Amino acid sequence: MFEPKLLGLFINPFYIARKGLLKSIKPLGKYISGKTLDVGCGTKPYEKYFSSSEYIGIDVKTTMHHSKNSIDVYYDGKAFPFKNEQFDSVLSNQVFEHVFNPDLFLSEINRVLKSDGYLLITVPFVWDEHEQPFDYARYSSFGLKYILNKNGFDIVTHIKTENNIKTIFQLINGYIYKKVYNKKYFIKPISTLLIMAPITIMGIIINIILPDNDDLYLDNVVLAKKTNKVINRSL
16 A cells, blocks of 8 residues: 555555655655654554664554554653654654644654754645544645744755646545445445546546646655754744
8 A cells, every 4th residue: 555566556546645655755765764763653654765773663542453563652642752862863654634732743753853863754735534533634835844943843855745637636536435435345446446546547647748736736745854943932
């Protein structure tokens, strides 16, 4: 699912989104090095693309399915159980939209991250509500820049994934997925192969002839660096 190959065109309803995320995350992997904290780690799908000497996954206990083998530490969703400046880098992949107190979340990342350490964060921009009821926000590029700066981070790189017509086709597949995948089991593979796969392929083909659109995209992929600036929470 997270590393779609050619076969994924025909069996993965979220091929476009996953391909876009992977394409954007891989070249930034060299910045995620040393002792790394993966916040909201889930199954740690991108761990192998980083240069970490030690990789620790932390997550909140919920009713959502997670692989227990991939989670090293559970926490209460507020304070990280780590000392100040303990990590060289931090990853937060598709988690920030599920955080109800974003300033607290980022301040905790800032606290445990060493000076000049890197944060790689991915956040949806155009997506349906998911993992309900724990879906609280969507962030534009401007909103992310503001809240990261406010909490002591400077943006190094900001990538907008699938800033093209493929976003529309992925949203169509997302709609079909939600309407079909709660039906009988045999309908799932049939609808994926006969309906969603052609939509994915059509989006890829049409994208060849249409221009990009930086105002409409699926996900934000942001590499930010911790600074020594004073954090002004009165803004």
